Amino acid sequence: MVTDNGLTAPGFEIESDLSEMCLDCAEKAGVDGVGLAVFANDGTPGTVHATNELAARIEDLQFTTGEGPCVDAARTGSPVLVPNLNSTHHERWPAMARELTAAGVRAIFALPIRVGTVSFGSLDLHRLEPGPLSTRQMTDTLRTVDRAGELLLSAAGTHLEELLPPTTYRMVVHQAVGMVMVQLDVGVEDALLRLRAAAYAEGQSITELAADIVARRRRLAEEGP
Incomplete structure (x- = not known):
């Protein structure tokens, strides 16, 4: 985009x-x-970039389900490398692993983006066939992680939320959480969990469900536990 x-x-x-x-x-x-x-x-992820529709779906799933290798990598500050998404990972991330498998993902690699000891994001790679990253591939990926951190910090300093598009889940989901809190007389965490559970059960993204709630097309309080 070119300015005036x-x-x-x-x-x-x-x-x-x-x-x-x-x-x-x-x-x-x-x-x-x-x-x-x-x-x-507040610890919730927002997609900055995805190379294709499936990559974007994976980023959305990590927030909708609240679990998965991408979330673990950012929270722990350690890489999560899954060369073969098998039944073991279905036990570790039941909702996320089922969705990934159904989408055809057979391997996923999540590397935290860090500044010092602080993780503020993740770079997430997926394959449709199982198999590990080679030493060369891992080296190249780590260089990308370092470069991503430099770009993000140079663009926003310590205000990383400014990089999240204003149309992301953050605005509408936070509004919906507030409405559910009032409707159900629950705290923030319970309201967010309720949104996640409903979105996952219905095969929606949490953004879509939140938009329906904010527009008053849905009211979770009327739908039972």
Whole structure:
């Protein structure tokens, strides 16, 4: 995007850089898709970039279900490498693993984006066939992780939430959580869990369900526990 004074807008520059970086990462790592998410101050993830529809779906699922390798990587600060998404992982991440398997994902790799000891996001790679990353592929991916951290920090300093598009789940879901809190007389965590459970049960994203609640097309309080 070019501004009125003829200069390229900074936001467009970083989006273009992240897009190119993720596509390059997917090619070098030999994977079918790459997603990049940062975590807001309340610990919820928001998609910054995804190379394809399935990668975007994976990023959305990690928030809808509240579990999975991507969430674990960002929360623990350690890589989560799953070269074969088998029954063991269905026990560890029951909702997320089922959805990934149904979508055709057979391997997933999540690497935390860190500054010092603080993790503020994750780079998530997936494959439609099982198999580990080679040493070279892992090295190239780690370089991408470092570059992603540099780009994100250079764009927003310590205000990482500014990188999340204003149309992401954060606004509408936070509004819906507030409404559910009032309707059910529960706290924030219970209201968010209720939204996640309802969205997962109905095969919706939590963003879609939240939008229905905010628009008063749905009212969880009337639907039983």
